Amino acid sequence: MKSFARLRLSDWIFAVLMLTLAVVCVFLGSWQMERLAEKDALVAAVDSRITAAPIPVPPPESWGSLNTEDLVYQPVELTGAYRYTQTTTVFTSLSDPKGQYSGPGYWVMTPFELQGGGTVFVNRGFVPQQYQETAALGDLHGEDPGTVTISGVLRTPETPGFMTPEADMSNRIEWVRDPERLAKMTDPALAPIAPFYVDLPAGATGELPQAGETVVSFSNNHFGYALTWYGFAIVAVVMLGFWLARQARQPVSGP
Incomplete structure (x- = not known):
């Protein structure tokens, strides 16, 4: 042995x-x-900041070095004007809605030009798929309010995957809420584009777009x-x- x-x-x-x-x-x-x-x-x-009072949205001069993870789900306040004719739509399927509409549809992403310069994409909410064309044409807002102050929750961009299709430029359809990709369908004069977007809070019952659908979750x-x-x-x-x-x-x- x-x-x-x-x-x-x-x-x-x-x-x-x-x-x-x-x-x-x-x-x-x-x-x-x-x-x-x-x-x-x-x-x-996030639990502590999501219920906090809104802070001013980060200014354009900070966007190049901004770490959006430090502000994710932070309520922010913006003053400026919507550019409704530059709206893009992002395909989604809302399975657990907080409002009355669900199923296949689109997020309505409208550029919001800040009063001091720069543009932030605002997710105005969800619309069922039959309203996509109307939303993309910027016809879901009623009378243009002009310069307004709004508040919402700051969100980090969604990352496109290997199988994510290219945008449907002719129909203004995207597949991820990524401001960099969305900017390719907007007027270059709106630059610079913020490296984040903002979700609006819920509006009146039955109102379209159906806002307030932010889901706070982490894997x-x-x-x-x-x-x-x-x-x-x-x-x-x-x-x-x-x-x-x-x-x-x-x-x-x-x-």
Whole structure:
């Protein structure tokens, strides 16, 4: 019978690789726990800010360096004028509405030109799909109010995925609420465009667009991911121990 001291070089190389794998799994588990702490802090910050009084919208001179994550779901106040004829629509399917309308439809994203310069896209709310053309033509607002002060919730851009289609420029249809993409369908004179958009609060019952559909939610699976990585680390070490013990018990082969 051979002892652990007589294990072959290849055995020790395999053992080192398995231990390295376990260390990597522990590192990834710890990283997920750090992300969990960050997400918990973000949720706590959002819970405190979403009910706060509106603050002035960040000015255009700050947009280039603005970290929108620090202001997500922050109520903001804007003074300026809607540019209804520059409205774009973003396809969605509203499955759990707060208002009376739901199903396939569109977010109505209208540029709001700030009094001091610069433009912020305002999500005026949801319309069923049969109102898309009317919304895109800017005909869902009644009389133009001119310069107004509005308030809403600041939102970060939606990130297009690998399979996200290009915009339907002729029908003014987009697939994500991303100001950078939406800006391609607006008058260049409205530049600069804010790197965020604003959701309006709910209006009168039955009013279109149907605002107030903001959903505050965060994907938070970090604890489960951490347990998975730690579990892999434990399994790797236990299996390595059994394997080394088996190898040590094998008789020496050869002459």
